[in-house]
Amino acid sequence: MAARAALRTTYARLLRHYRSHHSAPTPALVHTPHPYARAFGLVAVVLLGAWLGLLAVGSVRTPVGPMDTSMTLRPSLSGGTKINVSPLGALELDSHTAPIRLDVDVDQLDPVRSQALVQHPERITGLQDEITQDVADGTRELALRSCVAVVSGATALGLAVYRRPRRALAAGGLALALLAASGASAYATWNPKSVLEPRFSGLLSSAPSVVGNARSIVTEFDVYQKELARLVTNVTKLYDAASTLPTYQPDPGTMRVLHVSDIHLNPAAWEIIRSLVEQYRIDVIIDSGDTMDHGTAAENGFLDPISDLGAPYVWVRGNHDSRVTQRYLERLRNVHVLDGGRAVTVAGLRVAGTGDPQFTPDRSVAPAGDDAERAAGARLAAALGAEARAGRPVDIAVAHNPVAAQ
Structure with missing residues (x-):
């Protein structure tokens, strides 16, 4: 009897051991993602x-x-x-x-x-x-x-x-x-x-001040309708004129120069210039002066966006730009100030220029007139000759006043 009991005990132990190693895993051990x-x-x-x-x-x-x-x-x-x-x-x-x-x-x-x-x-x-x-x-x-x-x-x-x-x-x-x-x-x-x-x-942002806000357009639609007709007419004339221009297909070596002048503290100028630089892939911007109105130090903050326009900025002084304005621009990144016939090479172009000799907002100084402009032009011409003799011919010469340019 004792041997039989021992045999049953051994058999039970073996059965439990087999089941523990060969039976299917319990549901608690199967990983299922949470519904959430x-x-x-x-x-x-x-x-x-x-x-x-x-x-x-x-x-x-x-x-x-x-x-x-x-x-x-x-x-x-x-x-x-x-x-x-x-x-x-x-x-x-x-x-x-x-x-x-x-x-x-x-x-x-x-x-x-x-x-x-x-x-x-x-x-x-x-x-x-x-x-x-x-x-x-x-x-x-x-x-x-x-x-x-x-x-x-x-x-x-x-x-x-x-x-x-x-x-x-x-x-x-x-x-x-x-x-x-x-x-x-x-x-x-x-x-x-x-x-x-x-x-x-x-x-x-300036649209409401230019054409009136939307409520005034609704209440005065007849006036707005006439202005809209004028706008459409002018834009259509522009398209008609552009359609007659010859197709321009520049070669890869073509340089794109954007010339601006007489900004006179217009706050819209920088956005327009930045847009043109991006749209036409401008290589260099040339500003022939009168960027300011009075040339005061208080106006200098207006010039700060120039460094971020996306292209080198070449500048000469106009008759509304002071020496204070010029010194401020000389410290700005990406700006080349030209005066007295100074020449620089920017984006592969050799550019020389001179500032306007007359600062007209300063009422304490009597304007010297065309004679001063001719003298400035003569100095610029002499600088161009010197550059040519040195083997560095100038591609573009810049002056603010037409008399000096002539």
Whole structure:
């Protein structure tokens, strides 16, 4: 009996040992993601895929009145509409509250449609209705394209991440639901009066002082309509003149020089110059003076943006620029001040110049007239001759006064 009991005990121990090593793991040992973690991961995939889809194909080009525009939806925390009018700046409207923003880029003014307005001025009366219809058509096309973009982007990214068609389709469906909810929120909070209170940036910051604010335009639309007709006429004439110019195709070695003069403390100057430098890939900027009005030290802060315009800045003194102005500019980075026939090589060009010998805002000094200008011009001519004899011929000579230049 004792032997039998010992045998049963041994057998039981062996059975427990076998089961402990060969049985399936208990559910407590199997790692399964938490439902919240899975949901968070799916939402992240949906948002990223939808955003990539909008970047890739979520944009439409549509005419709005005489302008060609591009419309795009972008993720946003506050919503609204942003209208970019490059290179003048932008204006923002609190048009709606939703996690999407409407970006409208004004690409160019179409000369054909502008010419039609000039030839048929009576059409300007219906321009507001035409623009409203164009915006509505563009928005509908944008909504359809955006649906395709977010569903495609989320589905494609879901398939790449999960490698399961059902999960990928779930990501696409969730993206469409989120876009629909955003659209419903935008529709529910739509504020048509936002166009009366736009926020301007860039050069457009001065727009209210130039053309009046939006409320005054609404109340005095007849006056605004006449000014709009004049603006369209002038811009169309500009396009017509430009269309007759010969096509210019510079070789890779062409130097692009931007000449500016008589800025006279205009605060819009630096934004215009910076935009031209970027648009036309300017190599060097030459300023032939009268950058200031009175040449006082208090005005010097106006000159600080020159260092960041994106191109070397060559400057000569005008009759409204003092020696104080000149000394301040000499200390600025990326600025070359020329005076007395001094020459420098900038961006591959040899430039010489002389400052204006007369400082007219100083009433205590009697102006010397053209004789002083001729003397300054003679000194510049002598400097040009010296440069040529030294084997450094000057490409460009700069003076402020036409008499000195002659």
